[in-house]
Amino acid sequence: MTMPPETPQPPRQKPSPVLLVFLILPLVMLIAAGVMVLGSQPGTAVVPTPAAVTLPPMPTPVSLADTPVLDFELTSLDGQTVRLSDYSGRVVFLNFWATWCEPCKREMPTFDAFMAQQPPDGAVVLTVNVQESPDLVRAFLNDNGITHLTVPMDTEAEVSDLYGVFQLPITYIIDADGIVRYPKPGEITRAEMDVYLAALGQEVE
DSSP, X not given: OOOOOOOOOOOOOOOOHHHHHHHHHHHHHHHHHHHHHHHTSTTTOOXXXXXXXXXXXXXXXXXXXXXXXXXXXXXXXXXXXXXXXXXXXXXXXXXXXXXXXXXXXXXXXXXXXXXXXXXXXXXXXXXXXXXXXXXXXXXXXXXXXXXXXXXXXXXTOHHHHXXXXXXXXXXXXXXXXXXXXXXXXXXXXXXXXXXXXXXXXXXXO
């Protein structure tokens, strides 16, 4: 019986050097990553600690609640002399503002509408502008149709410094006896103005 001839086997090929590189490279990268992780563990590396930083203290508002008003004299936008003491016997909303301040700008129409409704001896709003030019303030009022406000010009920030103002807007509600009763930082609404008037025993128009 004749056996079929054996099929010759192909010779075994050696691994390609390029293939070896691709197989070994990931292993080397894993080892290197492990060394880095171990090196970051406590006790194996010293991480410099930043020096302590001392920040300057934040300014705080001057506490004027339940104190007599600090009288002042300023020239208004229309050239009139304004003294806070001239409004004795009336509730005064003493407001500090500027045209670059968005909440301040939102308050102005509220103040204007409020003053349009007040009788001659009623509550008054004094909107003290801080360190801006008359032309800039006049243009803002004209552009927004604001015509009923008295705007004292605090061009040197002397009055705002006197009242400890460091942020705008802020409104001081002063009673008819000349006592600062309620400092109101931030924007004030008409509803809040009415609440302050009622708290001071004033009739709300």
